[in-house]
Amino acid sequence: MRLLFICLVLSLFCCNYASxxxxxxxxxxxxxxxxxxxxDSLAKQPAFNDGKWRTLDLPHDWSIEGSFDEKNPTTQGEGGLPAGIGWYRKTFNVPSSAKDKNVFIDFDGVYRNSEVWINGHYFGKRPNGYxxxxxxxxxYLNFGDRDNVIAVKVDNGDQPNSRWYSGSGIYRNVWLTTVNKTCFTKWGTFVTTPxxxxxxASVHISTTIRPEGKGLSLKTTIYNEKGEAVTSNFSPLKNSSDTTLASAYNLTIKNPQFWSTDHPYLYKISLQIMQxxxxxxxIxxxxxxRxxxxxxxxxxxxxGVHMKIKGVCMHHDLGALGATVNTQAIERQLQILKDMGCNAIRTSHNPPAPEFLDLCDKMGFLVMDEAFDMWAKKKTKHDYxxxxxxWHKRDLEDQILRDRNHPSVFIWSIGNEIREQFDSTGISIARELVRxxxxxxxxxxxxxxxxxxxPHKNFIYQSGALDLVGLxxxxxxxxxxxxxxPGxxxxxxxxxxxxxxRGFYDTPTDTTRHWPQSSKVPFKQSNSEFAVTAYDNVAAYWGSTHEETWKVIxxxxxxxxxxxxxxxxxxxxxxxxPWPARSSYFGIADLAGFPKDVYYMYQSEWTNKPVLHLFPHWNWKPGQLVDVWAYYSQADEVELFLNGRSLGVKAKQGDELHINWKVKFxxxxxxxxxxxxxxxxxxxEIHTAGLPAKIELSADRKSINADGQDLSFVTVKVLDASGNIVPDADNLVDFKITGPAQITGTDNxxxxxxxxxxxxxxxxxxxxxxxxxxxxxxxxxxxxxAQAKGLQPASLVLNVK
Structure with a gap:
């Protein structure tokens, strides 16, 4: 009998859980x-024939599929890729069982000026692409076997409208949610730890509900990372004829695990509306x-522990993937930064994808969540x-409501280099946005x-609305x-x-250069490669080298x-x-995600791991005097050898962040x-490389999921016969994939x-x-x-699970 009772209880529990x-x-x-x-203005009509249109899966960025051209209206500043207007349509069915429910469509982001129709009904326009x-x-839905047609027009035709690459299309994920008439409102739940x-730890939960019917109650359970319930609450809800019903209450977690950048511990809060x-x-x-x-x-x-915010600014593009959101690509970028010692990200200059914040919660990054690059005064002709x-009030409200439960988010930013900081309109707008x-x-x-x-010239600061002075x-x-x-x-x-x-070096490195020198002095091109030396001694006139500012901070x-x-x-x-340059030079890693040399300076300063990084390569003209730099940590000194001969022992002095020698090649x-x-x-060791002889492939992940989205990033190196990377190799490498994977991007x-x-x-x-x-x-x-003319080819096996 006791066994039967236990089975019955488990059965009821499982049924309730499944429900x-x-x-x-x-x-x-x-x-x-x-x-x-x-x-095509007729594309919004349900009966429109889209049979000849291309079939694809979202997220999708059509700009990244195009060709670079300085004549594109996006301009060099936006990368010189095409934009324009595009249409998306999807035909789908909704089961009859959903007739008594609510069905919502959620767009994580569409760049830009999106307009949406369902079965010919117009919902409206959202200009903000982020x-x-x-x-x-x-x-407006048809249920059962009757088709529904959703149409989305995306208009990125008015150019320029951005100061960086924006992408074009439904470039973030889309979701369909089916829920009972009584339900939690979207973004209506707010969790704080007062x-x-x-x-x-006291956990305060406020939530709003769309009630339909009487006898409602709210059940809340908090689980730790092991899936164990640590506290719960059950509260009857007052009967109300209001369209929304608010509830607020506190729960207590004993001996809590704290979330931090080193130990990003997450609790899971389950909320249920019961009748x-x-x-x-x-939800x-x-x-x-924290x-x-x-x-x-x-x-x-x-x-309670003092720490430096060691952060980087990030735009939203994912290199060769463009603006197309992909969780694995975002995670790769974040992991590369985490390995460098980075602990914070600024989302410059717009709200990020939801997946980005989920990963920052999970991986332990603080986030400065930024809203706008401009207010009422423009930076480009057709910008926000x-x-x-x-739209600014609605867009800012939606951003804060969506992102406020992420423990990674620790600063809200209402703008970047806003032009209203230079006149009195900055006072009233700043106060409004902060409010x-x-x-x-x-x-x-x-x-x-x-x-x-x-401070005396900046009207946004003079507003007195800011909690934190960001310079x-x-x-x-x-x-x-x-x-x-003061204060x-x-x-x-x-x-x-x-x-x-990355990989380009010129000498000497004894002075710092500013390219351009100022906004009033035209930049004179220094080399035909349109390159900037990878030694840390060149910066834009408004900035500094990496070492200069980090020493102060x-x-x-x-x-x-x-x-x-x-x-x-x-x-x-x-x-x-100028053109044909179409991507930035500012990164600590390049567009493909390969670290530049300065990455290891930060790793030596921002982590507790032993670091030793020697550069540049060792292929030069006979007798040429070469500046040799090294970053190191967890050591007292370093010694340099050339062909077995010691060139001396050195150690960093004072506030030095690197050491260097001048060595005759x-x-x-x-x-x-x-x-x-x-x-x-x-x-x-760095060896003088011979002629290119073979290709080497290495994957960051040799096993990926068969979900149509998962990625493996494969690094391709051109090596000499002895296995040394050839620093000036520019061989054209051709790729082919057989089996259940495909090429979705290439870059160098x-x-x-x-x-x-x-x-x-x-x-x-x-x-x-x-x-x-x-x-x-x-x-x-x-x-x-992978193969290239005159080189030994290479292959790599990828397991698609």
Whole structure:
């Protein structure tokens, strides 16, 4: 009998759990859309014949599929890829069982000016290309075997409208949600942790519900990472005729695990609307228990522990994938930055994809979540200033509501280098925007990235609305910040703008150069390769080298930290060069994700791991005097050898971040050894490379999921016969994949390459290029082949699960 009773209880539990899982059905709505590039006003009609249109899966960016051309209206600053107008259509069925439910479509982001129709009914227009939005399809749906047709027009034709590559299309995910009439409202749940100690944490939950019927109650359970329930609450809800019903309550977690950048511990909160024993709706919210503080004297602390914010700015493009959102591609970028020691990201200059914030929660990154690049005053002819008056309040509210439950988000930014900072309109607008944010979330500080560093001249600062003073560049004033901004809290919202091309070196390195020298001095091209030396001694006139600003930031406690411009190269803004430069030089990693040399300076400063990095390559003219640099950490000294001869022992002095030698080139081996307490920590050798002889392939992931989206990033190297990378190799490498995977992108990190990112080939750039393989929706073994004229080919096996 006891066994029978246990089985009965388990059966009831499983039934309730299954019911809870199935009452709200959210499914990907990305598959099998029809797409046409161009405009046809009849495409919104359900009976329109789209049989000749291309079939594709979302997310989709049509600009990245195009050809680079300086005549494209997007301009060089946006990368020189095409834009225009495109249409998407999808035919689908809704089961009869959904007749008594609500059906919503959610768009994570469409660039830009999206207009949506369902069965000929017009929902409206959302101009902002970075904002998430949804529509209630319910009143206009056909149920059962009758078709429904959704049509989306995307208009990115008015150019220019951005200062960097935006992409075009439904470039983020789309979701279809079916839910009971009684349900949680979208983004209506807010979780905060008002009181935290080592012994317990108070979790405050407020939520809004669309009620239909009586006898409703709310059940809340918090689970730890092991899936164990740690606390719960059951509250009857008052009967009401209102269209929405609000509820707020507190739960307590004993001996909480804190969320931090080193230990990003997440709790899962399950909320259920109950009517008796029946579950009407359920949602899950992830949360992290953490506290943080900005202090005018002590800087930043997380969970009571002082730390520097070691951040980078990131645009939204994913290199060869363009603006097309892909979770694995975002995770790869974040992991590369995490390995460097980065602990924070600024989403410059727009709301990010939801997947990005989910990953930052999971991986342990603090996020400065930014809203706007301009307000009412324009930066480009057709940018968001045209929509500001009608849409800024709605767009900002939607951003804060969507993102406020992410523990990674710790700063809201209302703008970047806004032109209203230079006149009195900045006062009223800044106050309005901060008020909008605070009405929704008053738990995080609000800042704006200010390019005017003089507090007496900056009207956004003069508004008094900002919780945190964010300065872009002007590192020369940082040391005097307490004097110029008495009692204020500091964050360097954008810094450096140092310039490098991976693998390119010129000497001498004894002086710092500014390219261009100023906005009034035309830049004179320095080399035919449109390259910038990878030694850290070139920066744009408004910025600095990496070492210059980091030395200041690390020196003073009141400087809470910085965000470097930028973590990765991105498409567009190719300072300082004219066309054919079409991508930036600012990144610590290049567009393909290959680290530049300065990456290892940050790794030596921002991590506790032993680091030793020697550069440049060792292929030069006989007798040429070469500047040899090294970054190192966890060691007392380093010793350099050339063909077995010691060139001396050196150690960093004072605030030095690297050491260097001037070495007369002779072919052979350059070797460096780091030591601590006389014992060897690390060694590195660089060999003079011979002629290109073979190809080497290495994948970041040799096993991927057969979901049609998962990726493997394959690094391609051109080696000599002895296995050394050939630093000047530019061989054209052809690719082929057999089996259940396909080529979705190729790149080499060159800022001037005119090759299509969707080509099945790529020229090596300084001996390297990248292939991105995407899984199909079937499992099996995929084989990647790479070949080039005169080189030994290579292959790699990929398991598609």
């Amino acid at each position: 809870a899982q199935s009452v709200r059905k959210t499914e990907s709505f990305d598959a099998n859309w029809k797409f046409m590039l161009g405009d 904002i998430s939005f949804s529509y209630d399809l319910t009143p 009181q935290i100690s080592n012994n317990q 008796g024993s029946r579950v009407l709706d359920n 899950t919210v992830n949360t992290g228990i 506290s943080f503080e900005f202090d005018a004297q002590k800087g930043f602390s997380l969970n 200033h045209e929509d500001w008056a009608q 909008i944010v605070k009405n929704i979330d008053n738990t995080r500080p609000v800042t704006s990235a200010l390019s005017e560093s003089n 872009n560049y002007h590192q020369e004033v940082y040391a005097d910040f307490p004097k110029n901004y 204020q809290k500091f964050i360097a919202t954008e810094t450096m703008s140092a310039l490098e091309t 690390k020196k003073y406690d009141f400087l809470s930290g910085l965000f470097i411009w930028t973590g990765f190269d991105y498409i567009g803004e190719p300072t300082p060069y 002779e072919p052979g081996t350059l070797k460096i050894v780091s030591r601590k307490n006389g014992k060897i920590v690390l060694t590195q 990190g060159s800022q001037i390459s005119m090759e299509s990112f969707k080509a099945n080939h790529s020229k090596a750039f300084h001996g390297m290029c990248l292939l991105i393989a995407q899984a199909k929706k079937i499992g099996g073994t995929a084989i990647i082949y």
